[in-house]
Amino acid sequence: MEFNRNQYFMAGVLILLLGIQFRAVDTFVLNERSTQFLAQRVNAWRQPQMASAGSLPTMVAASGPIANHRMKPPKWLGWALVSVGSVLILHSLSLKKPGG
Incomplete structure (x- = not known):
């Protein structure tokens, strides 16, 4: 199964928010x-x-x-998830719209 634009965007948003959560919480x-x-x-x-x-x-x-x-999650984990989520969101914006 191949991911479309919406699925990349949603995965990126979820991973970005998870990374922000890891950055905001200390323990x-x-x-x-x-x-x-x-x-x-x-x-x-x-x-x-x-x-x-x-x-x-x-x-x-x-x-x-x-x-x-x-x-106590390591500090780099939050930054890594934020960056991967951001890349997925930007990648989804470069794809063509589904059905169009």
């Missing part, structure tokens, strides 16, 4: 549920599970509450 604080999900995935990636899959919820529940995770 993202995850809630308890997403922190537990992230901790499970990181622990599974670091060490292979030796226990059965049925005992995993009991192991997580026995470990106690986990502090909310803070994510």
Whole structure:
């Protein structure tokens, strides 16, 4: 499937706004549920599970509450997304209009 002008423009706007969001926010604080999900995935990636899959919820529940995770995106990520979004918007303006 080939992208047309409108799809390039919309992708550019979304990526540009995401880049502005990363520039405006210093730190993202995850809630308890997403922190537990992230901790499970990181622990599974670091060490292979030796226990059965049925005992995993009991192991997580026995470990106690986990502090909310803070994510600080690098400064270059916001600038990179802003620039890619801007290029996509400018590229969409150079394409011909769909159906015309």
